[in-house]
Amino acid sequence: MISSFPFEIADGLYVLGNKHFFTFLAIGETHALIELGVSATAPLVVTQMAVLGIEPEKVGYLVVPHAHFDHLGGLPYYQAFFPQARVVCSDRARKTMSNPRVLEQFFKEDDVTSAWLEETGKGRRIYSWLPGAALEAEMIVGDGDVLALGQNNTLKFIAASGHSPCSLAVYLPERETLLVSDSLGFFLGPEENFPLFFYNYDTYLETILRLSRVGAVIVAAAHELIFTEEDATGCFNVAEEAARKLYRYIYAFQGNREELMAELYHRYYHNGLRVYSPQNIKACVELLVRRVKDSGQASTG
Numbered sequence: 001m002i003s004s005f006p007f008e009i010a011d012g013l014y015v016l017g018n019k020h021f022f023t024f025l026a027i028g029e030t031h032a033l034i035e036l037g038v039s040a041t042a043p044l045v046v047t048q049m050a051v052l053g054i055e056p057e058k059v060g061y062l063v064v065p066h067a068h069f070d071h072l073g074g075l076p077y078y079q080a081f082f083p084q085a086r087v088v089c090s091d092r093a094r095k096t097m098s099n100p101r102v103l104e105q106f107f108k109e110d111d112v113t114s115a116w117l118e119e120t121g122k123g124r125r126i127y128s129w130l131p132g133a134a135l136e137a138e139m140i141v142g143d144g145d146v147l148a149l150g151q152n153n154t155l156k157f158i159a160a161s162g163h164s165p166c167s168l169a170v171y172l173p174e175r176e177t178l179l180v181s182d183s184l185g186f187f188l189g190p191e192e193n194f195p196l197f198f199y200n201y202d203t204y205l206e207t208i209l210r211l212s213r214v215g216a217v218i219v220a221a222a223h224e225l226i227f228t229e230e231d232a233t234g235c236f237n238v239a240e241e242a243a244r245k246l247y248r249y250i251y252a253f254q255g256n257r258e259e260l261m262a263e264l265y266h267r268y269y270h271n272g273l274r275v276y277s278p279q280n281i282k283a284c285v286e287l288l289v290r291r292v293k294d295s296g297q298a299s300t301g
């Protein structure tokens, strides 16, 4: 259902950015930007907002659903454009964002991805983060917290650890729309999913189950795909099955660790994942293998 950007998925809820990095704009008396992509998508989003006729001074919230580089990279740029806006995230995300050494790694990855986006004409490589600077959060939210934007638009936060301990999903009850961030993994296609249980495998599955029970009619990942109608229930099954299958595969793998890493890297590193560096995807694969070894019970898979 992805047309040209920006587009409206529900009344007063727009998708901006590009297909690799969605940024959601929820319209109220005060507006919220949810998912802040990478630095290269931020100028694009600001231009798209101008096309939509959005008044910049009405942007009151910049929501970081979880503190990974490709979900907060646009933040310094947005803070310059919307100085009145408050940064909203979980307490765990706040801690990560206050650590300049972590941010240095994040913005290195951001730069590789942003360069790729610029080369392919999908964004503009910019340097918006000042090395050494922390990214400060002004509003800490957790499971069940509600943020009313006015004009019958509300953000409800749902704890969604599993991908990362700092992860939140954002539900817009009036729009019956659930923004899952990376909690359902990365969809390489509607039926093909790269599981992202970076924090804990069992928690990741529990999160998928919990989010499936919200009953959303629109489910939007942070990258590539937005699910509607029967796909809005099916996407949870796809994510769960992909995670279980990968768990069993890693658990039962007979070769050595290097062979396993190479096999998984080649299996997943295509389509939309190409926007990330090979080193990044190798690190992701390594983390997944480690989480299976941590979990270590065949029965769980």
Ligand SMILES: [Zn+2]
Pocket (backbone or CB within 6 Å): 066, 068, 163, 182
């Ligand atoms: Zn992530």
